[in-house]
Amino acid sequence: MVYADADDVEQALATTSAAFNEWSFTPAAERAACLRRYADLLEAHMGELIARCTREAGKNIADGIAEVREAVDFCRYYAVQVEDEFAGETVLPGPTGERNTYGLYGRGVFVAICPWNFPLAIFSGQVAAALAAGNAVIAKPAEQTCLVGAAAIELMHEAGFPGDVLAYLPGPGEIGAALVADPRIAGVAFTGSMPTAKKINRTLAERDGPIIPLIAETGGQNAMIVDSSALIEQVVADVVRSGFQSAGQRCSALRVLYVQTDIADDLIEMLSGAMAELSVGDPWQLGTDVTPVIDTAARDKLAEYAAYADAHFKNHYTCKLDETHETGTYIAPRIYELDSIDQLGDEQFGPIVHIIRFSASGIDQVVDDINALGYGLTFGIHSRIDTTVERVLKRLRVGNAYVNRNIIGAVVGVHPFGGEGLSGTGPKAGGPHYLYRFATERSVSRDTTAAGGNASLMSLEEDEPSEHVYVTPEPQRLNRAADSEPERTRD
Numbered sequence: 001m002v003y004a005d006a007d008d009v010e011q012a013l014a015t016t017s018a019a020f021n022e023w024s025f026t027p028a029a030e031r032a033a034c035l036r037r038y039a040d041l042l043e044a045h046m047g048e049l050i051a052r053c054t055r056e057a058g059k060n061i062a063d064g065i066a067e068v069r070e071a072v073d074f075c076r077y078y079a080v081q082v083e084d085e086f087a088g089e090t091v092l093p094g095p096t097g098e099r100n101t102y103g104l105y106g107r108g109v110f111v112a113i114c115p116w117n118f119p120l121a122i123f124s125g126q127v128a129a130a131l132a133a134g135n136a137v138i139a140k141p142a143e144q145t146c147l148v149g150a151a152a153i154e155l156m157h158e159a160g161f162p163g164d165v166l167a168y169l170p171g172p173g174e175i176g177a178a179l180v181a182d183p184r185i186a187g188v189a190f191t192g193s194m195p196t197a198k199k200i201n202r203t204l205a206e207r208d209g210p211i212i213p214l215i216a217e218t219g220g221q222n223a224m225i226v227d228s229s230a231l232i233e234q235v236v237a238d239v240v241r242s243g244f245q246s247a248g249q250r251c252s253a254l255r256v257l258y259v260q261t262d263i264a265d266d267l268i269e270m271l272s273g274a275m276a277e278l279s280v281g282d283p284w285q286l287g288t289d290v291t292p293v294i295d296t297a298a299r300d301k302l303a304e305y306a307a308y309a310d311a312h313f314k315n316h317y318t319c320k321l322d323e324t325h326e327t328g329t330y331i332a333p334r335i336y337e338l339d340s341i342d343q344l345g346d347e348q349f350g351p352i353v354h355i356i357r358f359s360a361s362g363i364d365q366v367v368d369d370i371n372a373l374g375y376g377l378t379f380g381i382h383s384r385i386d387t388t389v390e391r392v393l394k395r396l397r398v399g400n401a402y403v404n405r406n407i408i409g410a411v412v413g414v415h416p417f418g419g420e421g422l423s424g425t426g427p428k429a430g431g432p433h434y435l436y437r438f439a440t441e442r443s444v445s446r447d448t449t450a451a452g453g454n455a456s457l458m459s460l461e462e463d464e465p466s467e468h469v470y471v472t473p474e475p476q477r478l479n480r481a482a483d484s485e486p487e488r489t490r491d
């Protein structure tokens with residue numbers, strides 16, 4: 001893979017800026033058709049894409065399948081929305097003699113700065129949303145996963161997204177930094193760490209020219225609360241999946257498990273037993289549960305933390321690695337017990353779960369402590385007492401809460417994904433409001449008296465509705481007033 005250089009950055013900016021306007025006025029149906037063709041191509045190339053995710057990102061086969069599925073879901077979901085809500089002008093109410101319209105349009109050239117942990121799914125989601133809304137896009141993949149990104153871009157071009165509307169600039173962080181600082185950029189979609197998101201935000205604030213949107217999805221210190229009414233077997237399965245699937249390298253992954261003291265020993269024992277069954281190993285093997293972490297830098301950082309944790313916390317269980325794994329970037333899944341949340345440091349992006357005991361009467365304080373961490377991405381509660389669940393959900397500030405289930409694997413359109421506070425700016429990916437953030441709104445008011453008035457009034461039959469005749473519009477029916485009327489049968 002050859003990385004982009006400063007000349008490529010300039011060329012991408014010049015080309016996409018020139019091509020943007022025409023793309024923005026390409027009919028929404030055509031943009032949606034490109035998204036659907038891309039989704040079909042992803043499915044047709046599934047095997048190759050899974051292999052790339054394994055080769056480059058160390059994903060196991062199940063996670064590779066999930067990558068392709070999520071990328072496909074993003075495209076089909078945004079395609080429907082673009083057709084419904086971006087297809088030209090909506091006529092608004094107004095006095096006769098005036099025609100008022102409103103529409104959503106692309107903003108310009110968006111930069112998509114994408115993560116290595118979902119090199120196909122989140123990459124495709126960010127890029128597809130920006131293109132769908134009518135923007136040109138410069139995509140910057142994570143350095144670690146440029147080949148997965150390259151395959152995605154090739155398929156996008158094959159699907160019909162024009163070459164001059166969609167550019168690909170693989171490379172280190174400086175490429176992203178140069179793009180963000182350029183005044184030709186009209187928006188940034190970013191998934192990655194909070195420190196990088198803050199840097200981008202500062203760069204944008206320093207730029208001359210317009211203030212532009214930053215859509216950032218960052219990290220989390222995701223917690224799960226388990227009270228004594230929970231079914232321990234189910235909790236254990238959900239903790240293993242939430243904490244250790246994808247080697248804990250999801251923003252959504254479980255980091256802090258709060259267990260009511262009364263069941264803590266039983267739960268820890270059963271969890272340790274389940275961890276003993278995990279197969280940590282080669283991602284190419286179908287039987288592998290926990291894969292290596294992304295690179296040596298990540299492994300070394302996690303290993304350093306693990307050494308600190310071994311010295312300071314109670315290690316209840318650490319999975320065994322066989323000797324052949326010593327050369328790879330493996331980190332054995334492990335659980336540590338903390339005395340208090342105050343001991344929790346920064347987010348550890350790997351298969352490490354912290355356990356804290358709490359007493360039933362202290363549950364509000366637990367929620368306050370979780371809120372006080374400042375993040376607000378995912379959260380789980382295991383309880384069979386509805387009032388406890390509702391009480392906790394009301395107190396908690398979090399983007400994605402899960403009740404009596406695991407806390408990862410948000411599905412497009414089903415679990416719109418994204419956090420609050422330090423976890424992101426919103427709007428949620430795969431949710432109903434995501435595309436709007438990539439768009440600009442324009443309204444046009446035309447004085448039709450200059451052209452002889454509202455001619456349609458003269459040709460009106462009695463009872464025939466006219467888009468131009470509004471007496472007292474009902475606000476909730478402004479759009480699609482005619483569509484939303486139920487069919488009336490005439491006798």
Ligand code: UN1
Nearest residue numbers: 117250251252408409410
């Ligand atoms: C991330 O790790 O950046 O819910 C997001 C999930 C995925 C999204 C994770 N759909 O686990």
